[in-house]
Amino acid sequence: MTDDAAPICLARPLPGPDDTRAGCAAARGVDGRPLHAAALKFFWGPMDCGKSTMALQMNYNHARQGRRGLVTTRIDRSLGPQVTTRIGLAHSAIEVTDGLDLRDLVRDAWAEGFRVDYLICDEASFYDLEHIEQMAELVDNYDVDVYAFGLATDFRSCLFPAARRLFELADSVARIQVEVLCWCGREGLLNARVVGGRVVREGEQVVIGDTANSAQVRYQVLCRRHYRAGDLGGR
Ligand SMILES: [Zn+2]
Numbered sequence: 001m002t003d004d005a006a007p008i009c010l011a012r013p014l015p016g017p018d019d020t021r022a023g024c025a026a027a028r029g030v031d032g033r034p035l036h037a038a039a040l041k042f043f044w045g046p047m048d049c050g051k052s053t054m055a056l057q058m059n060y061n062h063a064r065q066g067r068r069g070l071v072t073t074r075i076d077r078s079l080g081p082q083v084t085t086r087i088g089l090a091h092s093a094i095e096v097t098d099g100l101d102l103r104d105l106v107r108d109a110w111a112e113g114f115r116v117d118y119l120i121c122d123e124a125s126f127y128d129l130e131h132i133e134q135m136a137e138l139v140d141n142y143d144v145d146v147y148a149f150g151l152a153t154d155f156r157s158c159l160f161p162a163a164r165r166l167f168e169l170a171d172s173v174a175r176i177q178v179e180v181l182c183w184c185g186r187e188g189l190l191n192a193r194v195v196g197g198r199v200v201r202e203g204e205q206v207v208i209g210d211t212a213n214s215a216q217v218r219y220q221v222l223c224r225r226h227y228r229a230g231d232l233g234g235r
Pocket residue numbers: 182183184185186222223224225226227
């Protein structure tokens with residue numbers, strides 16, 4: 001669908017094929033309040049805290065109740081169009097490329113007869129700023145829930161631009177409660193990039209690595225104290 005085509009309203013009740021209103025209000029109950037108030041929610045935490053696991057669990061929970069959604073990701077650890085988790089779960093996903101418009105994704109699904117109630121957006125801190133704006137529009141104009149999962153900060157302990165925008169725009173923000181521990185036993189907070197056995201603080205914001213000790217570039221979650229000291233423990 002091209003940009004100048006009129007977007008199809010996805011708010012319930014679903015419009016007929018001739019309904020080409022540009023966005024529309026959500027269906028309303030007798031008191032005039034929206035029957036369903038869609039929301040943009042951002043779940044964040046350091047690496048290894050189970051974000052992708054929670055994303056897939058949420059997808060499962062919603063699907064079980066008859067809701068239909070799409071799962072998107074960017075730079076998943078598998079480097080393929082799927083969400084994979086460290087504990088072995090996997091789910092096919094749509095890769096969010098530079099030019100992908102999340103609104104088109106939803107409109108196209110609708111055009112193919114696939115109702116979209118929600119989006120699960122994994123690795124959202126790697127998305128572009130435009131994608132975050134599109135998420136907000138999907139919530140506000142299309143009544144689609146958007147659940148975004150991602151890191152808050154990069155290896156320099158600075159917010160990813162997309163994460164910052166999510167903090168600014170999201171209806172709710174939640175730190176994922178599964179704690180990742182630093183080697184010292186304190187709660188892990190920051191993602192250190194380790195090259196040649198040392199914590200580095202300069203470089204590209206996104207460099208693919210692993211958490212395996214043998215990787216050339218790897219990431220290790222540290223508490224703030226040991227992140228600041230660059231202390232990787234005896235590992
Ligand atoms: Zn520590």
